[in-house]
Amino acid sequence: MLPQVAIDISFLISINPILLMTKRIKSKHKVDRRLGANIWGRPKSPYNSRAYGPGQHGQRSSAKPSDYKVQLQAKQKLKNYYGNLNERQFRNLYREADRRKGNTGENLVGLLESRLDAVIYRAKFATTVFQARQLINHGHVKVNGKRVNISSFKLNDKDEVEIKETSKQLSYVLASTQLKERDVPEYIVADHKKMTAKLARVPQFDEIPYPAIMEPNLVVEYYSR
Numbered sequence: 001m002l003p004q005v006a007i008d009i010s011f012l013i014s015i016n017p018i019l020l021m022t023k024r025i026k027s028k029h030k031v032d033r034r035l036g037a038n039i040w041g042r043p044k045s046p047y048n049s050r051a052y053g054p055g056q057h058g059q060r061s062s063a064k065p066s067d068y069k070v071q072l073q074a075k076q077k078l079k080n081y082y083g084n085l086n087e088r089q090f091r092n093l094y095r096e097a098d099r100r101k102g103n104t105g106e107n108l109v110g111l112l113e114s115r116l117d118a119v120i121y122r123a124k125f126a127t128t129v130f131q132a133r134q135l136i137n138h139g140h141v142k143v144n145g146k147r148v149n150i151s152s153f154k155l156n157d158k159d160e161v162e163i164k165e166t167s168k169q170l171s172y173v174l175a176s177t178q179l180k181e182r183d184v185p186e187y188i189v190a191d192h193k194k195m196t197a198k199l200a201r202v203p204q205f206d207e208i209p210y211p212a213i214m215e216p217n218l219v220v221e222y223y224s225r
Contacts (some may be wrong), residue, residue, distance in 0.1 A: 004205040032199050037212040068225075074218035081214070082112050083129035089152065089224075094223050105216030110202040116143065119161055119190045123190040123197035127176045140167035163195035185209055 016197070017222045067072075079090045097107035099195060112118060117132040121143065133151040135141060140149055155161070163173060177192040184190045186205040189216035 001135040009138070015113070021036065039077055039212045057087060067221075071218045071222035071225075072153075075222045076116075077212065078112075078214055078216060078219055081129070081210070082132055083117060085153075091223070098220075098223075104220045106181070106205050108216050108219065109205050109208060111154070113203055113208060114154050114156070114162065114199060115151065116141070116148060116153040116155060119155055119188065119197060119199050122185055122188045123161070124177050124179060124182070124184055124192070124213075125163060125173055125190075125195070125197070127172070131172065135163075135167075135173070135174060140164050140170070140173075157199055157201055161197045161199075168195045182209065 004131075052070060075090075081084050085093075093111050094104075094108055097111055098104045100107045113122070116136055117129055120126050120132035120135060121129045122133075126135055136151045136153075137149055139147055139149050142164055143153065143159055145160075145162075147164070163170075167173065173195070183202065185207065187200050187207060188197060189200050190197040205214075
């Protein structure tokens with residue numbers, strides 16, 4: 001009888017990110033149906049053909065949702081869109097947004113769009129925020145010439161982001177730059193030949209290309225209870 005060999009899944013994923021992507025895609029599809037929206041705008045999302053919740057009772061009509069449920073769902077949609085941030089991370093971002101001058105909802109989405117993983121995604125160096133985070137965690141990204149492996153690293157308009165020289169020919173990075181389903185927004189300056197990007201400015205809410213309706217004002221109401 002052949003001995004069983006334990007396989008380190010994290011090692012396999014580090015070699016082939018497609019393994020992680022497959023798992024993530026299935027998970028994201030569940031999120032879409034649970035939150036009642038195709039939040040990443042993916043053409044293969046099951047929500048496109050089954051616009052109701054998952055499970056045995058997903059198609060049952062329900063009573064009008066409470067204000068709390070509507071606010072909670074708005075928070076979950078925004079939190080999941082940016083790679084399913086944990087509650088502590090998201091709450092801390094809200095607190096920072098609330099401390100700043102101006103509209104708290106606008107401040108919140110501005111902080112989210114200033115994260116390194118969000119800029120990598122917007123610059124089309126990754127097909128999803130999850131893949132952008134993986135690219136950063138594995139040391140493929142530099143900021144101002146220095147390697148940064150923290151996805152939540154906050155960028156300003158003077159920072160230059162670059163895919164590491166030895167990583168510029170990664171097949172999934174090259175494939176991401178060729179995606180036709182989304183464009184690089186105006187507030188991101190991306191050079192796909194040099195594999196560099198900059199956050200030109202912090203965007204306003206109405207500039208951010210969300211594929212589903214996001215309601216940061218309801219997120220503010222949720223945390224203000």
